[in-house]
Amino acid sequence: MHKRAPKIVDVARLAGVSTATVSRALSKPESVAESTRHAVLAAAAKSGYRVNLSARNLRRQKTGGIVVLVPNLGNPFFSEILSGIETGLSKADFNMLVVDTRHAHLKPHLVTNHLHATRADGIIALDGSLPEAVLAATRSGAGAPPIVFACEWTPSQHFASVRVDNARGAGLAISHLVDLGHRSIGMVCGPHDNVLTGARTDGAMAEMNERGLAFEPMAVFDGDFSLEAGARAASDWLGLGSQPTAMFCQSDLMAFGFISELARHGVRVPEDVSVVGFDDIDIARRFIPALTTVLQPRAALGLSAAEMLIDQVNGGLEPLDDIRVLDVELIVRGSTRSVVS
DSSP states (O other): OOOOOOOHHHHHHHHTSOHHHHHHHHHOGGGSOHHHHHHHHHHHHHHTOOOOHHHHHHHTTOOOEEEEEESOTTOTHHHHHHHHHHHHHHHTTOEEEEEEOTTTTTOHHHHHHHHHHHTOSEEEEOOTTOOHHHHHHTTSSTTOOOEEEESSOOTTSOOEEEEEOHHHHHHHHHHHHHHTTOOSEEEEOOOTTOHHHHHHHHHHHHHHHHTTOOOOGGGEEOOOSSHHHHHHHHHHHHTSSSOOSEEEESSHHHHHHHHHHHHHTTOOTTTTOEEEEEEOOGGGGTSSSOOEEEEOOHHHHHHHHHHHHHHHHTTOSOTTSOEEEEOOEEEOOTTOOOOOO
């Protein structure tokens, strides 16, 4: 014979309070006295009572679920952002459902159908290239869930967002290389239609101009933030008649691909060319050589996005008026050095 699952009335009896007080102590602990809260929690632990989140969310007309849209789950850059999001959501009793949008541009209806099927309370989008059909789905009626963009954003659409100062980060990378004596500097860019590429390119070019320098057009390579793009750029760099003495790669993965491909051809970093990345993903400090890069506070970025969305879900913020920009930091390691005359 199965033992009956403890109910809220059992907790109330053990704590010597009403069921209403138990409910308040568990859902709004700030609304009851500290001694009462401790008594209720002790009684809940003793009885084995567990809050039924599904039932509670149903009463509140909420699902308790937040959908996070990620452009490529295979990219290690997103892991720490997701960790920050999870930390923020779990504090507010929300669950996270991660959706890979890598092919959303090919089949946008699959993403929109998924959003409708999950009936999420809110959406955090790490993908700034979502198709218009997907974004429209988040505003299809009064009951549409709020959306917050993290890391990337959509210049043509007005949504709340949290991001880092990408232009300043790129400027720090170029400033570091110029301060080391480099005057011939190349760059490996991200996708041409990506907002991060635009911001980082603008920041790099502004710093070059401030220093009285300019990029050689042949030394600016197209990429897509991937290892393969960095390797392709290295092959192109090797084919130049006169190679730049330093390179700014707009992502760490491209920097890793660039350095490893050069190593295959006997070109040393930083002895033959200095390289700076952007992101400071975990492997950057363990790579050989350890990568000089621009640190994005990824966990803080994810946490801030979660807190921003929770405020919207709970009716605290207007979704169009909140844009938060976090600062960046240059981390100097072994992949850069002074020009040797």
